[in-house]
Amino acid sequence: MIKALVTDVDGTITDGKRQVHLKAVEGLRLLERTGIPVMLATGNVEPIAKGLSTYMGTSGPIIAENGGVVSYKGRRSILSDRTKPDIAFEHVSKHLSVRKVDTDLWRVTEVALIMDVSVEEVRKLLQNFEGVKVNTTGFAIHIHNSGINKGSALEVACSLLNVDLEEIVAIGDSENDIEMIEKAGMGVAVKNASSKLRDRADITLEEGGGEGFYEFMEDLVSRGQKRY
Numbered sequence: 001m002i003k004a005l006v007t008d009v010d011g012t013i014t015d016g017k018r019q020v021h022l023k024a025v026e027g028l029r030l031l032e033r034t035g036i037p038v039m040l041a042t043g044n045v046e047p048i049a050k051g052l053s054t055y056m057g058t059s060g061p062i063i064a065e066n067g068g069v070v071s072y073k074g075r076r077s078i079l080s081d082r083t084k085p086d087i088a089f090e091h092v093s094k095h096l097s098v099r100k101v102d103t104d105l106w107r108v109t110e111v112a113l114i115m116d117v118s119v120e121e122v123r124k125l126l127q128n129f130e131g132v133k134v135n136t137t138g139f140a141i142h143i144h145n146s147g148i149n150k151g152s153a154l155e156v157a158c159s160l161l162n163v164d165l166e167e168i169v170a171i172g173d174s175e176n177d178i179e180m181i182e183k184a185g186m187g188v189a190v191k192n193a194s195s196k197l198r199d200r201a202d203i204t205l206e207e208g209g210g211e212g213f214y215e216f217m218e219d220l221v222s223r224g225q226k227r228y
Contacts, residue, residue: 002220003163004060005031006039006154006180008172009052010139012190013213018139020056021210027217029057034221039063039157041150041172041180043137045106046071061160066135066142066176067153068109072160079153080109085143088132089113092125092143101140110144117141135176138194142176151179169220171213172197188216 005028007013013024028038039060042049046064050071053062061072070077089111092098101112113122119136126132126143135142135149150172158165170177170184173193181187181200189201191208198204205212 001167002036002169003167004037004039004161005169005171006041006184008174008177009040009042009044010137011173011192012171015209021213023210024213025056027214030217030221032057032059037161041154043112043140043142043176045103047106048103061157063150063153063157065107065109066144067149068144070153070156072157077156078108079156080145080148082107082109082111084132084145085111088126088129088143092122095125096121109148110142113141115141136174137176138174149179150177151183154180154183
């Protein structure tokens with residue numbers, strides 16, 4: 001039985017301009033009406049994710065900062081800190097012209113960079129930094145603590161919902177979604193997903209954009225929450 005769904009935001013329920021697909025929102029609300037809570041898992045900060053959750057109508061926990069923060073019903077779990085990421089950023093800034101994204105003001109567990117440089121350049125500079133990992137959403141470069149990811153945060157979120165990981169459907173598009181896709185009982189890649197993610201997903205959607213996302217939501221509901 002499928003008891004909850006977790007979805008990435010950027011690139012999964014948005015287009016290339018980061019505009020939310022309205023048909024995807026319709027699909028998420030369809031699930032919510034049938035009693036399946038939807039969780040958002042994003043590299044973005046908690047305040048933005050909370051606002052998005054409120055206006056879209058999702059009721060499940062929020063995973064923010066690539067797994068560094070889990071928020072649910074007014075309770076907030078901080079699963080990491082940004083001490084090492086800040087030190088790593090200072091090192092990178094000595095060698096590359098890098099800028100933090102404008103949401104850095106609210107970040108508590110990681111540093112996110114505007115993609116003025118390549119993720120490979122940042123990774124190379126930090127390859128000997130113990131305990132630090134570099135990831136990308138396709139919209140920003142994220143420097144965070146090793147072991148922090150959407151998959152480990154999903155375990156925390158599932159405990160808050162009192163559901164098992166095997167009862168979760170996870171949907172994403174980028175490499176920062178891989179651990180989440182692998183942890184869930186069913187992992188789904190959207191049509192525009194990276195090859196790394198598609199290789200690890202159980203299903204890749206054949207239609208792109210909000211239409212493909214909505215059709216998948218419809219299919220989940222029509223199957224009466226049964227596993228594929």
